[in-house]
Amino acid sequence: MISGLTGRxxxxxxxxxxxxxxxxxxxxxxxxxxxxxxxxxxLTANLGAASMQVDFGFLWQDSGFDLNETVIAHGPGASYLNxxxxxxxxxLKLTAVCIALATFVGFAIGFASLSAHPILKNAALAYVGxxxxxxKLLILLAVYVVMVRELPGVRDAWAFGGFVFVSNRGxxxxxxxxxxxxxxxxxxxxxxxxxxxxxxxVAQRGHPSAGALLAVLMAAAAVALTRPQLxxxxxxxxxxxxxxxxxxxxxxLMIALGAYHGxxxxxxxxxxxxxxxxxxxxxGSALGLRRMAIMRLIVVPQALRLMVPPLTNQYxxxxxxxxxxxxxxxxxxxxxxxxxxxxxxxxxxxxxVTMCVYLSVGLAVSGALAFFGSRAxxx
Numbered sequence: 001m002i003s004g005l006t007g008r009x010x011x012x013x014x015x016x017x018x019x020x021x022x023x024x025x026x027x028x029x030x031x032x033x034x035x036x037x038x039x040x041x042x043l044t045a046n047l048g049a050a051s052m053q054v055d056f057g058f059l060w061q062d063s064g065f066d067l068n069e070t071v072i073a074h075g076p077g078a079s080y081l082n083x084x085x086x087x088x089x090x091x092l093k094l095t096a097v098c099i100a101l102a103t104f105v106g107f108a109i110g111f112a113s114l115s116a117h118p119i120l121k122n123a124a125l126a127y128v129g130x131x132x133x134x135x136k137l138l139i140l141l142a143v144y145v146v147m148v149r150e151l152p153g154v155r156d157a158w159a160f161g162g163f164v165f166v167s168n169r170g171x172x173x174x175x176x177x178x179x180x181x182x183x184x185x186x187x188x189x190x191x192x193x194x195x196x197x198x199x200x201x202v203a204q205r206g207h208p209s210a211g212a213l214l215a216v217l218m219a220a221a222a223v224a225l226t227r228p229q230l231x232x233x234x235x236x237x238x239x240x241x242x243x244x245x246x247x248x249x250x251x252x253l254m255i256a257l258g259a260y261h262g263x264x265x266x267x268x269x270x271x272x273x274x275x276x277x278x279x280x281x282x283x284g285s286a287l288g289l290r291r292m293a294i295m296r297l298i299v300v301p302q303a304l305r306l307m308v309p310p311l312t313n314q315y316x317x318x319x320x321x322x323x324x325x326x327x328x329x330x331x332x333x334x335x336x337x338x339x340x341x342x343x344x345x346x347x348x349x350x351x352x353v354t355m356c357v358y359l360s361v362g363l364a365v366s367g368a369l370a371f372f373g374s375r376a377x378x379x
Contacts, residue, residue, distance in 0.1 A: 191222020
């Protein structure tokens with residue numbers, strides 16, 4: 001027998017199932033690496049022929065432009081890297097709000113489409129049909145035009161309680177200001193996380209009351225260190241000062257994407273609920289449970305397992321579709337990239353950075369939902 005062969009004359013790598021899988025994965029990784037290297041070589045060769053080269057040094061140069069909406073401070077004297085970071089944070093903020101709104105709308109529409117009331121059911125189905133067959137950009141432009149034209153000017157802004165104002169520039173709401181800005185919010189977040197971990201550690205030792213007291217004290221200490229103050233909006237001249245402004249472009253994008261993806265999620269919810277075997281509902285009825293209790297305790301937990309994969313796709317699509325904010329002047333990552341390309345003439349570098357950012361966030365969202373799905377399945 002030749003050394004390294006099995007008794008049947010085959011290599012172990014071809015008879016061991018795990019080894020075959022590892023060999024296939026290695027071959028795929030090698031192929032992708034070679035393909036990426038070939039594309040990079042072709043790119044650098046073509047740029048070299050045009051007396052150009054890939055250089056990311058411009059990211060530290062002054063951008064020379066401002067943004068109409070930022071989470072972090074940015075001005076003309078800040079770098080292109082800071083501008084891209086500001087656009088990225090704007091994209092994350094918009095994505096988080098749109099996902100939350102679309103999920104709420106989707107579950108409401110999904111349950112309504114299964115209602116026993118004909119008017120409510122048909123209205124939900126008509127909403128889903130309309131949203132699924134309209135371009136999201138058209139929905140966005142319609143919402144934006146209506147808001148700009150129908151909302152009053154700044155001086156005639158609608159006032160609610162004397163501290164919330166609505167105008168064609170957005171919604172002015174009170175804001176909590178912490179000492180140190182974003183570093184203060186980081187301290188509060190760290191304090192809350194430490195409080196939760198401390199509460200769990202003490203509670204697991206049989207002292208839940210002491211753990212709760214410790215958590216409250218730690219969170220209060222973190223908040224006290226930042227010296228929070230309440231900032232109220234007030235009209236000064238032709239604009240508001242103080243508080244926090246939710247701009248019209250942000251509102252239009254939130255409503256348009258929340259409504260559009262809410263319809264998609266609503267159809268996923270309806271399909272997942274219908275996919276749960278009817279015997280599960282019949283078993284719940286046999287136990288004497290009411291319809292709402294059957295949905296809450298039996299049907300929805302099983303439906304969640306079925307809707308996680310398509311829901312992941314909708315969440316990632318929401319992230320990618322925030323790029324249509326360019327149409328209404330929202331300073332997201334794509335908008336900042338477009339402005340930077342026009343100024344630096346570095347489209348390759350900027351597109352590489354933007355694609356890597358979207359890919360990283362998309363993979364993070366996919367991984368988080370995959371983890372949730374694995375916990376839901378009990379694996």
